[in-house]
Amino acid sequence: MKKKNKQKSTKLAASDLQKIGFPAGKPLGTALNIIHTYYTDLGKNHQIELLQDVMAAPDQYQLHATLGPLAQAILARNETKPVDLKQERQEYKVYGAEGIQEGAFQQMEIAMCLPVTHAGALMPDAHQGYGLPIGGVLATLNAVIPYGVGVDIGCRMSMSIYDIHHGFLNKNREELKKMLMDNTRFGFTSFKKPMYHEVMDRHEFSEIPIVHELKDRAYQQLGTSGGGNHFVEFGTVEIQDANNEFGLPLGTYLSVLSHSGSRGLGANIAGYYTKVAMDVCRLPLEAKHLAWLDLDTEAGQEYWMAMNLAGDYASACHHQIHxxxxxxxxxxxxxxxxNHHNFAWKEKDAKGREVIVHRKGATPAGKGVLGIIPGSMATPGFIVRGKGDPASLNSASHGAGRVMSRTQAQKTLSLPDVQKQLKKAGIEVIGSSLDEAPMVYKDIHKVMASQEDLVEIVGTFQPKIVRMNGDEKYMEVD
Structure with a gap:
């Protein structure tokens, strides 16, 4: 049977305009509204040519009956003035400084010079990223930074603890491995029939043009995990705090732990609104990825709604996995x-003033707030309770943090050596590759020791059967 060729959409979409370098944000949204209202009789190519004409000479279309609003939006964007950084950076608290890359410090120094910056902190798992370092926490005034949130919006940890004795795991390894294979999907694979979830009925999918275009893909990826360091794993949890919030007796239990985010939905929202921010907030070259959106603007409100949708979508994926x-x-x-990271929250500072707290690879750790801080595939993770330290902006690390780049790991690590370490630790891994090997991460125990003022340990998770993206046989131990 021949496969049917998928027909290309004849309706002009945001992605079509992005390909020709059309200005993001208000100009793009205005262009789509005008085309879909007044120029539906034109073919897509003619629609694009018309918009290219306006983009090339907007001053000539300012008084046009239908194209005038688009021309004015483009002109307003072109007239945006450069933004200067503050001459002196604000002070910020650093945890575990001895284990943090120089690149992360440099990025944080720049972030603390933004005119909208209110406060900041650097977590012990910090390493260099784009814009704000991974492990960076930044509070701003009425402004949200898309790259301060991160590309994988709402990436999170999720754990289920079962009333099953931990000995069940060793006796049923093959059955549990099959459960992971049957019930999880990673990377570009997805379920043939995704499960329904009410998040797909959210109004943002119809009200925000760029989000509307991502709905079908989001539905296909529902209940799945991304690549990179995302995982779903069986392990054991030892509850160590008799006064735990779950009312669980001290002991060791079977558990499932997952780490993943908002998939293509979040990545495309991040990419689009970063371009919008860079168009309206022209920062010096070294700070360009820290461009922000004012929350009083239409673009700022759009991003805020889209970010929250992506976060809820990520949560829905985890709920379906579990x-x-x-x-x-x-x-x-x-x-x-x-708990999630790669997000921005509206919170109050010590004086009761509302600030936007960006936690890019950082765990919320307000007083009494529970979270999960994982290690690597061969080291423990921890259930933690926040202590609410104001100096950290009520935050903690989101993991161990990398000490080796993905490229460096692929070039320098040996598969037999990694397999030997996994076997010694009693870990079975389905999928993954060398760039997620245990030795690419910092010592989780040192990271936890650096943030004793930030969190207390409620329980310890030990991974046993790990599934990640990649060839299912690649990392398995003989």
């Missing part, structure tokens, strides 16, 4: 924990 695995286990969890 729902599938709970069904496979034939039981419901006794306790669940979930």
């Amino acid at each position: 729902q599938r695995l709970s069904a496979a286990l034939g039981t419901e969890p006794m306790a669940t924990i979930e």
